Amino acid sequence: xxxxxxxxxxxxxxxxxxxxxxxxxxxxxxxxxxxxxxxxxxxxxxxxxxxxxxxxxxxxxxxxxxxxxxxxxxxxxxxxxxxxxxxxxxxxxxxxxxxx
Amino acid sequence: xxxxxxxxxxxxxxxxxxxxxxxxxxxxxxxxxxxxxxxxxxxxxxxxxxxxxxxxxxxxxxxxxxxxxxxxxxxxxxxxxxxxxxxxxxxxxxxxxxxx
Amino acid sequence: xxxxxxxxxxxxxxxxxxxxxxxxxxxxxxxxxxxxxxxxxxxxxxxxxxxxxxxxxxxxxxxxxxxxxxxxxxxxxxxxxxxxxxxxxxxxxxxxxxxx
Amino acid sequence: xxxxxxxxxxxxxxxxxxxxxxxxxxxxxxxxxxxxxxxxxxxxxxxxxxxxxxxxxxxxxxxxxxxxxxxxxxxxxxxxxxxxxxxxxxxxxxxxxxxx
Numbered sequence: 001x002x003x004x005x006x007x008x009x010x011x012x013x014x015x016x017x018x019x020x021x022x023x024x025x026x027x028x029x030x031x032x033x034x035x036x037x038x039x040x041x042x043x044x045x046x047x048x049x050x051x052x053x054x055x056x057x058x059x060x061x062x063x064x065x066x067x068x069x070x071x072x073x074x075x076x077x078x079x080x081x082x083x084x085x086x087x088x089x090x091x092x093x094x095x096x097x098x099x100x
Numbered sequence: 101x102x103x104x105x106x107x108x109x110x111x112x113x114x115x116x117x118x119x120x121x122x123x124x125x126x127x128x129x130x131x132x133x134x135x136x137x138x139x140x141x142x143x144x145x146x147x148x149x150x151x152x153x154x155x156x157x158x159x160x161x162x163x164x165x166x167x168x169x170x171x172x173x174x175x176x177x178x179x180x181x182x183x184x185x186x187x188x189x190x191x192x193x194x195x196x197x198x199x200x
Numbered sequence: 201x202x203x204x205x206x207x208x209x210x211x212x213x214x215x216x217x218x219x220x221x222x223x224x225x226x227x228x229x230x231x232x233x234x235x236x237x238x239x240x241x242x243x244x245x246x247x248x249x250x251x252x253x254x255x256x257x258x259x260x261x262x263x264x265x266x267x268x269x270x271x272x273x274x275x276x277x278x279x280x281x282x283x284x285x286x287x288x289x290x291x292x293x294x295x296x297x298x299x300x
Numbered sequence: 301x302x303x304x305x306x307x308x309x310x311x312x313x314x315x316x317x318x319x320x321x322x323x324x325x326x327x328x329x330x331x332x333x334x335x336x337x338x339x340x341x342x343x344x345x346x347x348x349x350x351x352x353x354x355x356x357x358x359x360x361x362x363x364x365x366x367x368x369x370x371x372x373x374x375x376x377x378x379x380x381x382x383x384x385x386x387x388x389x390x391x392x393x394x395x396x397x398x399x400x
Contacts, residue, residue: 012133019130026123033116038178039164040194046157047197050150051300057146058295064139065265066288078138084270092262094140097147099258099298100251100400151400158395165365166388188366195358199398200300200351212333219330226323233316238378239364240394246357247397250350257346264339278338294340297347 011063018056025049057098065091108174111163118156125149157198165191208274211263218256225249257298265291311363318356325349357398365391 029045068075069087079087129145168175169187179187229245268275269287279287329345368375369387379387 012136016130016133019126019133023123023126023130026119026126030116030119030123033112033119036112036176038176039160039168040178040190043157043160043164043194043198046153046160050153050157053146053150053153054299055296057143057150058292058299060139060143060146061295061299062288062292064143065269065291068139069265070270070284070288076136076138078140088262088266088270090140091265092258094143095258095261096255098143099261100254154399155396158392158399161395161399162388162392165369165391169365170370170384170388184370188362188370191365192358192362195361196355199358199361200354212336216330216333219326219333223323223326223330226319226326230316230319230323233312233319236312236376238376239360239368240378240390243357243360243364243394243398246353246360250353250357253346253350253353257343257350260339260343260346264343268339276336276338278340290340294343298343 015056015060018052018059022049022052022056025052061094061098108163108167115156115160118152118159122149122152122156125152161194161198208263208267215256215260218252218259222249222252222256225252261294261298315356315360318352318359322349322352322356325352361394361398 025045026049029042029049032042032045064075064079068079069084069091072079072084072087082090125145126149129142129149132142132145164175164179168179169184169191172179172184172187182190225245226249229242229249232242232245264275264279268279269284269291272279272284272287282290325345326349329342329349332342332345364375364379368379369384369391372379372384372387382390
């Protein structure tokens with residue numbers, strides 16, 4: 001059942017909760033702009049949003065490596081249909097984009 | 101009227117439109133998680149969100165420098181109450197955080 | 201022999217070549233500062249250095265995942281002495297820092 | 301005398317000292333690769349180098365805004381030959397690149 005197995009359904013819930021919080025943060029920034037908050041305070045808030053996105057991305061990348069590459073048969077259906085070689089090449093490219 | 105002057109009200113609308121799009125992107129990522137999209141596709145989407153946040157932050161920082169520091173009297177009320185020295189020290193600290 | 205095996209000695213050479221180039225780039229930036237180059241040109245050059253460091257980091261992270269985690273027994277001595285669990289926890293923490 | 305005035309010559313020295321330290325850090329990373337240090341330790345060191353580059357870039361950007369844009373006649377010769385409008389457009393583009 002891949003990504004939907006018990007362990008991962010739980011992970012998936014945690015990820016969604018973090019994304020929901022990010023969505024709320026972005027809405028908060030919009031409110032700040034509307035209420036003419038001081039630009040520097042808006043920038044501080046946007047820095048926090050960016051950091052939250054980076055952290056959730058790192059968590060998803062970790063889970064991907066763990067469930068889809070190391071324990072490939074526990075992973076997402078798409079990963080199961082790929083060879084280890086293909087998964088590692090894909091990861092190489094993903095990390096290049098995530099770390100810039 | 102500071103940040104609310106005609107020129108800036110327009111800027112403010114453009115900023116809000118960009119933030120609205122980012123909010124929509126985050127909602128889209130949540131949908132992807134819910135529908136069990138492939139982790140790598142979720143990461144690609146999150147990279148796009150991060151990039152959009154960086155670009156809107158750069159635009160706000162630019163406007164802040166232009167309207168609050170260079171042409172201080174066109175800027176936000178808060179900026180008008182500060183000395184040039186204070187504004188530059190604050191900017192120094194903000195750039196340090198934004199560029200990391 | 202782990203990290204020193206034929207495959208990895210080659211990887212190691214490529215990594216060193218990229219780091220040597222980065223060292224040269226930093227020396228070039230110092231020369232620009234000394235010769236009073238225009239600040240914006242110095243910043244452009246520093247952006248290139250940062251990008252080169254991100255790319256070499258991504259490459260090393262990829263190799264680490266491939267040689268030390270997926271094929272643990274081909275990896276570095278230190279990795280061989282750790283459990284898969286410990287390696288994945290360590291990676292989780294490393295990715296969090298690299299992606300910020 | 302622009303960038304070469306007493307104040308800025310001092311700034312310039314501080315910048316050079318920071319770049320010299322970065323150059324030394326990169327050399328240190330090369331040594332780690334040569335001595336087959338553990339990949340994760342190399343990555344930790346590269347994260348520190350990246351952070352140092354971001355901080356020196358932020359400092360140079362700050363000085364540029366202060367000396368070349370706000371007090372344009374204290375700035376670099378190149379900045380003196382540009383209009384305020386051109387300097388702000390250029391900055392806009394620079395910040396976009398530095399913040400990504």
